[in-house]
Amino acid sequence: MKLNRVFKAVAVASVLGLALTGCGGGGDSAASSGSDSFDKNAKTEITFAGWSLSSTPEFQTLADAFMAKYPNVKVNVKEYSADDYDKQLTADISSGSQPDVFPIKNLQKYYTYSQSGGLADLADIASTYKSDKNIDISNYELDGKYYAMPYRQDSWVLFYNKDMMEKAGVATPDGTWTWDDYTKAAEELKDKLPAAGYDANSVYPIYQHNWQSVVQAFALAQTGYKPDTNFFKAKFDYMKPFYQRALKWQDEKLTIDWNTSNTTSVQYQAQFGTQKAAMMPMGTWYAATLVKQQKSGDADQFTWGIAPIPQNPDSKTKSDKPVTFGDPTGLAVSSKATGQKLAAAKEFVKFCAGEGSAEALAKIATTPAYFSDNVAKTYFSVDGMATDDLTKQAWQEHDTKPENPVGEGSDTIISLLKDAHSSIMTETSNVNDALAKATQNIKDQGLVTE
């Protein structure tokens, strides 16, 4: 047993050493004995992982809110690197030294983690929230088991600059737009923005960020979300119309082209915040950044709003809520924790998914996973937040599909689709060829059997 652990640690270190330097340190997961039900009077300490603590207040906010409710439990927040979080966590889990509670950043790696044996089953917490319509925990279900609970659920919406659109005399989004309406508005802006006093060389109607999800995840979500029949079978035809639109926007110079955006690392925050683009699809997390930057002067002062993301014009089925995508951010509990530590860790995760912590998060303009009316009220009372009805509606009502479908091989498929995205958007390969190549590569990896 011991030898096996040493072997694994050496193996991880060797692979890490080959590709990178160093890896994260250990945590403590010393077991304490006791009954499994949470005793709020017992003195307990749990560790909780977070990243970039100075600029990401959410972790401390959650810990503080929990400690205020249960003064006998101490939550120690442990800092990880934001960029290398998954690498550090991988090293920790494989050596059995993961913190008691740790975030699962997105769904891409959730499946791999769930199979690691390092995560405790949270079925008992899931039963609390399963039928609660204010929160959606279904993304974490794997064969009836839950290894994480969401505490944040960002989703993609359309940010727009009201001042720019009104000055140019172009109608602002009304909540019923399809991507065709969006394109039309962008073309109209292209004609009218220069006359409204905006520099034609540096100001664009829209900004399409260079991430693959901005095309691929919309395509998956808005064509019925059937990953088992297309995504995991490496059939990517559903992406084609979405790529054709993305290419049209860049060819008509409605947005900064992908190449420039990628090679010069354009910051989407600057692009929208300094009024270089009038509309931008982005995740709801950007609202908090924009509020902060308008206060600090990093962003210009202008009136903005959020609209539901434009819908697929070719969609046959009408959904009552706008269909968009977004991965939840979840919290998992270490399988190494036992006794009162485990009980406290689970109670903490349960608390973070619920309304109490949601309000604490809403106060710092972070979009929680629990969307009750009270939480919405708190969120929109943040100073500097857009407060029109459409914004509120867009924030609260949506049918959000996962950005990364959960299943075996999803991280490899996503990685290969990233190459396809780069080939298509740099226009070095046409859409059909690039997607066919991705399909072939995925088959060659032995991930798809026919």
Place this chain on the structure above:
Amino acid sequence: MSHTAAPADSKTATRGGGNKPQHNKGKMSSAAIARRNFLHGVAFITPNFLGFVFLMLIPVCVLFYIANTRWSAFGSPVWTGITNWKRLLHDDVFKDAFWNTIYYSVVHIPLTLIIAFGLAVLLNSKLKGRAFFRTVAFFPYITSIVAVAQVWNMLFDAKTGVINQFLGIFTDNLPGWLGSTTWAMPAVIIVATWREAGYFMILLLAGLQTIPSELYEAAELDGANAWQRFWKVTVPCMRPTLFFVMVTLTIGSFKILDLTLVMTNGGPGTSTLVLAQYVYRVAFERSDFGYASTVSMVLFALCMIITLIQFWYNNAKEK
């Protein structure tokens, strides 16, 4: 062994031939000296050797094992035999990465060597302000790679970049640089050469300064011109330094990662994806540590073979 300190033995005695301790106090027997030398040697080498064993040798041996398994870094690796090696043969992305690495090395190594050697010879001559120029040439090497890549990315911008604006004076058929599958790799090579030439120049410069000036004077007296002096004096005298530079340059080129990672992230498509980055991607983006180890074995074998050839060639030349 002799017992008495006979006059005939006095010469060998100093070499520890066989004098007894009671006759020569403070002197040791040959066996004792050998043992002492051995222990001292071991004591000196142990810290380094232990580090080598635990940080290099064992991990590399483990890597040989993992390369034949399926492993997500969690649980125990599952032995899969040659499955990973079969995957390599059908993996187009791996093939792209392999040929990109070869392409990069084949262009980058001679280019850097020629420029570095040229600079070294130039800055070894009695040039005015040569200390200044040496510093300037070395400067790129000590700058932060991320910052450098950002600046070069701006320079290479196909529309607004300085490079294309300059080239636009001569031709209308401008390269797309980082946005083009054909030109992305040359752009990376240009930056890599610019960055590393100064470093190798310093190494070569140190080598040049060890060549005795008498050799040049003698050659000059014999009527050798500058070109002959370069080939008949400089190059042979520089063989040890050149060999060292070639080996480090070659291994460094095959292991290139940082530059492509920050400049192009392997793109567009897979046009600048190199082996080291592919290893990184497979391991950390796809959690497929078994297959990543297999790919890294290929990289290891590639470096090994090329280095062995260089050693063999160098030995043959020295004889």
